[in-house]
Amino acid sequence: MAETWANVQVSGADGVEPGQLSGSDLYLDLSGEGSLRSRLMGALREAIRSGRLAPGTRLPPHRGLAHDLGIARNTVANAYAELVAEGWLQARQGSGTRVARRAVPLRVDRARPSRHPRHRRVPHSLMPSSPDAAAFPRSAWLTSTRRAVAAAPNDAFGVGDPRGRVELREALSEYLARARGVRTEPDRIVICSGFAHGLELLGGVLRGPVAVESYGLDFHRGLLEAAGLRTVPLTVDSHGARIDELPRTGAKAVLLTPAHQFPTGGPLHPERRAAVVDWARSHGGLLVEDDYDGEFRYDRQPVGAVQGLDPDRVVYVGSASKSLSPALRLGWMVLPPWLVDEIVTAKGPREIWSSAVDQLTLADFIACGAYDRHLRRMRQHYRRRRDQLVSTLAERAPHIRVSGIAAGLHAVLELPADTEEAAVRAAGRQGLALDGLRPYRHPDSAMPRREGLVIGYGTPPDHAFASALAALCLALPDPPDDSRRPPPPPPAGRRRTGEGD
Ligand SMILES: Cc1ncc(COP(=O)(O)O)c(C=O)c1O
Numbered sequence: 001m002a003e004t005w006a007n008v009q010v011s012g013a014d015g016v017e018p019g020q021l022s023g024s025d026l027y028l029d030l031s032g033e034g035s036l037r038s039r040l041m042g043a044l045r046e047a048i049r050s051g052r053l054a055p056g057t058r059l060p061p062h063r064g065l066a067h068d069l070g071i072a073r074n075t076v077a078n079a080y081a082e083l084v085a086e087g088w089l090q091a092r093q094g095s096g097t098r099v100a101r102r103a104v105p106l107r108v109d110r111a112r113p114s115r116h117p118r119h120r121r122v123p124h125s126l127m128p129s130s131p132d133a134a135a136f137p138r139s140a141w142l143t144s145t146r147r148a149v150a151a152a153p154n155d156a157f158g159v160g161d162p163r164g165r166v167e168l169r170e171a172l173s174e175y176l177a178r179a180r181g182v183r184t185e186p187d188r189i190v191i192c193s194g195f196a197h198g199l200e201l202l203g204g205v206l207r208g209p210v211a212v213e214s215y216g217l218d219f220h221r222g223l224l225e226a227a228g229l230r231t232v233p234l235t236v237d238s239h240g241a242r243i244d245e246l247p248r249t250g251a252k253a254v255l256l257t258p259a260h261q262f263p264t265g266g267p268l269h270p271e272r273r274a275a276v277v278d279w280a281r282s283h284g285g286l287l288v289e290d291d292y293d294g295e296f297r298y299d300r301q302p303v304g305a306v307q308g309l310d311p312d313r314v315v316y317v318g319s320a321s322k323s324l325s326p327a328l329r330l331g332w333m334v335l336p337p338w339l340v341d342e343i344v345t346a347k348g349p350r351e352i353w354s355s356a357v358d359q360l361t362l363a364d365f366i367a368c369g370a371y372d373r374h375l376r377r378m379r380q381h382y383r384r385r386r387d388q389l390v391s392t393l394a395e396r397a398p399h400i401r402v403s404g405i406a407a408g409l410h411a412v413l414e415l416p417a418d419t420e421e422a423a424v425r426a427a428g429r430q431g432l433a434l435d436g437l438r439p440y441r442h443p444d445s446a447m448p449r450r451e452g453l454v455i456g457y458g459t460p461p462d463h464a465f466a467s468a469l470a471a472l473c474l475a476l477p478d479p480p481d482d483s484r485r486p487p488p489p490p491p492a493g494r495r496r497t498g499e500g501d
């Protein structure tokens with residue numbers, strides 16, 4: 001059925017005579033799957049839960065609502081009756097059907113799945129998109145906000161400079177040099193609303209095709225393509241992107257994740273780091289370095305940014321999304337001098353993207369050492385998570401290999417051919433959201449297809465991590481020869497869900 005939006009008039013709650021129309025409109029969206037009755041029930045529950053239908057409000061009579069929605073009267077009568085039984089509505093002889101006066105029950109509406117599968121509520125998530133949101137350093141951040149707002153000059157609360165607050169650019173310039181080996185001054189830094197915004201700005205000033213890694217975020221490729229730039233895939237192997245393929249692409253720019261390839265998980269080999277800089281110098285090219293999780297390395301000191309090799313040929317883009325929170329929407333671009341004006345012009349005449357208060361807070365947070373302390377703590381936290389993932393797999397699924405370096409907030413589990421899709425589906429049945437490698441593959445890539453699961457081990461809160469791992473183990477394919485498998489210790493009440501269950 002096509003989307004059905006109905007505009008129905010409902011009568012008022014307390015204080016309004018029964019039968020008197022309040023004149024307020026109620027929009028009911030009956031689109032989606034399932035029977036008309038269940039969709040109507042879902043739409044009414046949603047209207048009650050969101051407060052659009054207040055307790056005590058009288059609903060239209062069956063016939064009137066059926067007429068407005070173009071559906072059978074019985075469908076409305078049955079939906080009302082079920083919602084009365086569930087406690088959402090109350091029916092009284094002579095006064096029609098009303099929204100129940102007692103507290104509205106809060107429960108998941110299973111009749112209306114989200115239209116965006118990635119936003120569906122599931123008990124567990126190992127999606128690689130988020131840090132551990134429960135670990136956000138609330139009180140240290142508040143301390144910095146208080147201090148930053150108290151110390152800020154009046155102009156901080158006026159219209160902002162599109163380059164971003166100077167306090168933050170100064171703090172970043174010192175921090176990036178010290179921690180990431182970036183060569184810059186504050187004047188070459190432009191604050192943006194996360195990496196995605198930085199890429200969007202670059203999309204507006206780059207020319208020609210842009211080379212990208214065969215595996216990467218489709219969302220980022222989409223931003224470049226939306227700017228009219230074709231993206232050309234480079235093979236990704238165990239040494240990172242194949243830089244030797246760059247000349248044949250005709251690209252003048254390349255987007256890479258050198259510290260920790262996303263999502264396959266390897267670093268760019270030192271020879272290839274040098275090679276990409278050589279290519280940029282000899283072809284008038286530009287490297288866009290996405291340093292989204294460069295601070296998180298567990299087996300050694302983090303490798304410095306490629307930008308340090310040639311600040312005139314590399315745009316370094318960093319973000320607070322993994323280190324602090326994607327909700328801050330704060331990122332930073334370190335630009336070659338010849339690109340600064342163009343990017344500032346692309347950003348617009350005034351700051352309309354990033355809050356000055358958040359910028360000042362981050363500046364204070366870095367300057368007072370809280371950012372370093374937070375990163376140290378989170379490094380230990382994510383390292384423990386990764387160790388737990390590796391040891392759980394070693395115990396329960398020793399045939400599954402964890403690939404990539406000990407870094408970042410995600411790992412890839414290598415899977416045998418033709419098992420990825422089934423594993424993602426089996427995870428769904430365990431109430432576990434995760435991604436396979438398939439959605440990250442560039443559609444034009446000619447490299448051999450890899451199968452695997454991208455496990456965001458940073459995502460769950462501590463209390464849910466072990467059960468997320470247990471659900472993961474239940475979703476993994478069996479070893480090729482079942483007899484070699486050690487006896488699995490499934491959690492109580494759960495059994496392994498194989499394909500075809
Ligand atoms: C590959 C990659 N690049 C960059 C980012 C940061 O994106 P943003 O700063 O737009 O949140 C992420 C996610 O955090 C990512 O996975």
